[in-house]
Amino acid sequence: xxxxxxxxxxxxxxxxxxxxxxxxxxxxxxxxxxxxxxxxxxxxxxxxxxxxxxxxxxxxxxxxxxxxxxxxxxxxxxxxxxxxx
Numbered sequence: 057x058x059x060x061x062x063x064x065x066x067x068x069x070x071x072x073x074x075x076x077x078x079x080x081x082x083x084x085x086x087x088x089x090x091x092x093x094x095x096x097x098x099x100x101x102x103x104x105x106x107x108x109x110x111x112x113x114x115x116x117x118x119x120x121x122x123x124x125x126x127x128x129x130x131x132x133x134x135x136x137x138x139x140x141x
Contacts, residue, residue: 058102058115058125059135061091065104065111066127073129075106114138 061079069075078084082091082104089104100122102115110128117123120140127133 058100058113058123061102062111062113062125062127062133062135065113066133069109069111069127069129074108075111075127075129077106079104 065076065079078089079091082089084090091102091104100115100117102113105112105114109130110126113125115123115125122138124136124138125133126136
């Protein structure tokens, strides 16, 4: 589901030539934008960071495990796994 969200964000970035400040339904939590209900069977939290031409969504599957999804106006989105040590 997070990958689907990233595809939508990426499409909006390219259509508007600027990435959205916030996704509908995501909550502003201090300096981060968060969603706590991503996933099909299990629910994951995610944070969204953006600047004018790019975005980064980090999906938290466990305290030190998840996906880092990035995209920009001129580049395709990609999903990289991360493991914090």
